[in-house]
Amino acid sequence: MVYLRPLSWTSGQPIPVGGFDSAWTDSLGDYRFSNVPLDTYRVEARLRDSGWSRTVRAVDPRNQVATGALHKFGMLEVEVDLTDSTRGERLELFGLDRSLSIPDSVPGQQSIKMYFDSLPVGLQTVCIWKMGRDYGDTTVRILPDSTTYLDDDDFNGVPEGPSEDP
Numbered sequence: 001m002v003y004l005r006p007l008s009w010t011s012g013q014p015i016p017v018g019g020f021d022s023a024w025t026d027s028l029g030d031y032r033f034s035n036v037p038l039d040t041y042r043v044e045a046r047l048r049d050s051g052w053s054r055t056v057r058a059v060d061p062r063n064q065v066a067t068g069a070l071h072k073f074g075m076l077e078v079e080v081d082l083t084d085s086t087r088g089e090r091l092e093l094f095g096l097d098r099s100l101s102i103p104d105s106v107p108g109q110q111s112i113k114m115y116f117d118s119l120p121v122g123l124q125t126v127c128i129w130k131m132g133r134d135y136g137d138t139t140v141r142i143l144p145d146s147t148t149y150l151d152d153d154d155f156n157g158v159p160e161g162p163s164e165d166p
Helices: none
Strands: 002-006 021-023 039-047 050-058 074-081 090-093 099-101 111-119 122-130 133-142 147-151
Touching (some): 050 122, 074 133, 090 111, 099 111, 133 147
Parallel strands (some): 074 147
Antiparallel strands (some): 002 021, 039 050, 090 122, 122 133
């Protein structure tokens, strides 16, 4: 299955009109999305425990996307200090349907480790949402079959928005 999501979208936001789609591949791995509004998107392919993701711009009705080889998914571990700026908020990934709720408190702990598993390899942008707005974000490269580590100190407190893969 291949999924199409606007790059600037996170799962904490409403679904954009005409901006979500999914498609099955044929026996050659080809797929098609039609009538896609002009924007920048995250295309994500998933097959069992493997996949890939790419940033693409829909600029032409005949736009073709070079697909990638399937790789084992990676995992992301994020250590979050439980402060007034993070309690009860969300960790989200731009352009992917992934988010985690940050607890209000954990008895006896000043920080918590949170995990995103089954992430496609490539450059991803992780953000902390505070009261419906981007508190801060950072980019991270997810590698196949391994765990990438982030600390909330990596979030600069400036909402820069999603980054595109090169």
